[in-house]
Amino acid sequence: MQRLTISVEDDLAADFETLVQARGYENRSEAFRDLLRRELGQAIVEAQPDAPCVATLTYLYDHHERTTANRLADMQHDHHDLTVSTMHAHLGHHLCVETAILRGPASQVQAFAQQVLAQRGVRQGNLHLVPLDDA
Ligand code: NI
CATH class of the missing domain: 1.10.1220 (Arc Repressor Mutant)
Incomplete structure (x- = not known):
């Protein structure tokens, strides 16, 4: 110290x-x-855009827009290499919150997060990215 x-x-x-x-x-x-x-x-x-990182991506969406949930699930299947786990909670009749744990090269994680947040029906979101050091 x-x-x-x-x-x-x-x-x-x-x-x-x-x-x-x-x-x-x-x-x-x-x-x-x-x-x-x-x-x-x-x-x-x-x-170092290829630096390994772990991240949480949290977003709100309206599950009455039926296609949104399907598109989000499809995107996570298409990027199963980046998506470690996803937690879903029903906040009300319409509103859902999801938090996805992502892991991979920083640039790929950021690009995927931007793609998710840009989806129609996804209202608000935030990515928290943490570089993994050599340990
Ligand atoms: Ni829900």
Whole structure:
């Protein structure tokens, strides 16, 4: 473990302290390490599009639009190499939420996620991508 000493403007320090409190970090070091890991992870994905990664893709869709569910299932079968698992929950009469665990080269995972999110009937979604290091 190394000790880093950094200087930041007063406003930035205050905002950081607010974030530390709001997210329930025990201390600023733990919060800063998380921010750094996230940025470094994103940099790896950008620099190495083929870097192995794992991701969660979460989206809402209307199951009364019958073709949407079929298209989403077809897409996951077509990309079974990227799709590890999918969890589905019925939120109401119309609305469903699905979370898919994806695994593969970062660029392929991102491309597949974009394809899913672009489908008609898919309302809102988010991809969370985490690079897998050598371990
Ligand atoms: Ni449902």
